Amino acid sequence: MRLPAIAVKRSTLLKLRRYTASLLVLAVLFGTAIGIAPQTASARTVDEIVGDINELNTQVRNLDAKIQELESQISEKQGEIRTLKNDVALLNTEIDKLDLEIENTQKKILRAEAEIEKATIGIRTKEKEILDSKEALGELIREINEADHVNPFEILIAGKSFSEILNSFEHVQTIQKKVQESLDTIQQLKLDLEAKRLVLEDQRNESVKLRSQLEGQHAALQSKRAEKDQLIKETKNEEANYKKLLAQTEDLQEQAVADIRDLEKELASKSGGSSNAVPAGKGILLMPTDGVITQGYGKTEYSEGGAYGGANHNGVDIANSLGTNIYSAADGVVAATGSLGGVAYGEWVGVHHPSLGLWTLYGHMLSSNEVSAGQSVVRGEGIGHMGSTGYSTGSHLHFMVCLDFYTTQKPYGLLPYCNHVNPLNYL
Numbered sequence: 001m002r003l004p005a006i007a008v009k010r011s012t013l014l015k016l017r018r019y020t021a022s023l024l025v026l027a028v029l030f031g032t033a034i035g036i037a038p039q040t041a042s043a044r045t046v047d048e049i050v051g052d053i054n055e056l057n058t059q060v061r062n063l064d065a066k067i068q069e070l071e072s073q074i075s076e077k078q079g080e081i082r083t084l085k086n087d088v089a090l091l092n093t094e095i096d097k098l099d100l101e102i103e104n105t106q107k108k109i110l111r112a113e114a115e116i117e118k119a120t121i122g123i124r125t126k127e128k129e130i131l132d133s134k135e136a137l138g139e140l141i142r143e144i145n146e147a148d149h150v151n152p153f154e155i156l157i158a159g160k161s162f163s164e165i166l167n168s169f170e171h172v173q174t175i176q177k178k179v180q181e182s183l184d185t186i187q188q189l190k191l192d193l194e195a196k197r198l199v200l201e202d203q204r205n206e207s208v209k210l211r212s213q214l215e216g217q218h219a220a221l222q223s224k225r226a227e228k229d230q231l232i233k234e235t236k237n238e239e240a241n242y243k244k245l246l247a248q249t250e251d252l253q254e255q256a257v258a259d260i261r262d263l264e265k266e267l268a269s270k271s272g273g274s275s276n277a278v279p280a281g282k283g284i285l286l287m288p289t290d291g292v293i294t295q296g297y298g299k300t301e302y303s304e305g306g307a308y309g310g311a312n313h314n315g316v317d318i319a320n321s322l323g324t325n326i327y328s329a330a331d332g333v334v335a336a337t338g339s340l341g342g343v344a345y346g347e348w349v350g351v352h353h354p355s356l357g358l359w360t361l362y363g364h365m366l367s368s369n370e371v372s373a374g375q376s377v378v379r380g381e382g383i384g385h386m387g388s389t390g391y392s393t394g395s396h397l398h399f400m401v402c403l404d405f406y407t408t409q410k411p412y413g414l415l416p417y418c419n420h421v422n423p424l425n426y427l
C-alpha cells in the first residue's frame with residue numbers, strides 16, 4: 001500500500017481563486033452555498049492547508065450529489081422521451097388505420113353514387129316506356145271509339161261478315177288489355193327502382209356522415225401527435241441542458257480534485273524539512289507483528305509493475321495468517337483510526353510517538369476499533385489483528401513510519417497522509 005505521492009509545489013492559491021469563481025457560478029445555478037475563501041499568499045500553516053483540503057473534499061462530495069441528481073434528471077428525461085415516442089408510434093398506427101377506413105368509406109360513397117346514377121337512368125327509361133305505352137293505349141281507345149260510331153249495316157254493305165266485325169272488336173279489346181298489363185308492370189318496375197334509389201341514397205348519406213366523423217377523429221389524432229412531437233422537442237432540449245450542466249459540474253469536480261492534489265503536495269513540502277524525529281537506528285521501533293516481510297520499502301518489483309500508479313511502496317508488508325496480533329511499535333498515543341472500506345489502507349490505526357518524533361501506521365487490519373484516538377499505548381501493546389482490508393490481495397500488515405501525520409476526510413472515509421521513511425531503518 002502507498003500514500004499519495006509527496007512532491008513540492010506551490011501554485012495552489014491562484015487555482016483556488018479560479019476554482020472559487022467557478023464554484024460561485026455553480027452556487028448560483030444550484031442555489032447552494034459553496035465556495036472557499038482563498039488565503040492570503042506566502043506562509044500558510046499546515047493547519048490552513050489541511051483545512052482547505054477538508055473543505056475542498058466536502059465540496060467534491062457535494063458535487064458528487066449534484067452529479068447524481070443531474071444524472072437521474074437526465075435519465076428521467078430520457079424515459080419521458082421514450083414514452084412520448086411510444087405514444088407517437090401508437091398514434092401513427094391509429095392514424096394509418098383511420099386513413100384506411102376513410103379510403104374505404106370514400107369507395108363506398110362512390111359505389112353508392114354510381115348505383116344511384118344507374119337507378120336514375122333506369123327510372124327515366126321506365127318513364128319513357130310508360131309514356132310510350134300510354135300513347136299506344138290512347139291510340140287503341142281512339143280506334144275503338146271510332147269503331148263504335150260505325151253503323152254495322154255500312155260494314156255489312158262494305159262486304160264484311162258480321163262475325164268478322166265481332167272478331168275485329170274482340171281483337172282490339174285483347175290488345176288493349178295486354179297493353180294495360182304491360183303498363184302496370186312498367187309502373188311497378190319504376191316504383192321498385194325508386195325505392196331502391198331511396199335505399200342507396202340512405203346508404204350514401206350514412207357513409208358521408210361516417211366519413212366526416214372519421215375525418216374529425218383523424219384531425220384530432222393529428223393534433224395530438226403534433227402536441228407529442230412538440231413535447232419530445234422540448235424534453236430533448238431539457239435533456240441537453242441537463243447534460244451541459246452535468247459536464248460543467250464534472251469539470252468543476254475534476255478541477256477540485258486536481259486542486260486537492262496540489263494542496264496535498266504543498267502540505268507534503270511543508271512537512272518535509274521540519275522534523276523533530278530521532279535519527280534512524282536499529283531497534284528504535286519494535287517489529288509490530290510476527291510474519292514474513294513480503295515487500296520492502298521504496299522501489300519494489302511490485303511498485304515497478306505499476307501497482308501504486310507509478311509511486312513507490314511507502315511502507316513494508318509483513319504477511320501472516322488472518323488474526324495475527326499487531327503491536328504498537330513504541331510508546332505513544334493513538335493519533336487516529338479509520339475505515340476506508342475496500343480502498344487504500346482499509347482498516348487502519350495511526351499512533352504518535354512524541355518522544356521519538358515519529359508516527360507509525362498500521363494498515364489492512366481486521367478492524368480499527370480495538371483502539372481509539374487519544375488512547376495511550378505502550379511498546380508491544382496489542383492494538384489490533386492482521387487482516388486484508390482495503391487495497392490488499394491477502395492477509396498482511398502494511399507498516400509505515402512517518403515524520404509527520406495528517407488526515408483528510410474523503411468520500412470513502414478518513415485518509416491518512418504522512419512524510420514516510422523506510423521502516424526497516426528503525427526496526
Ligand SMILES: [Zn+2]
Nearest residue numbers: 001316317398
Ligand atoms: Zn504495503
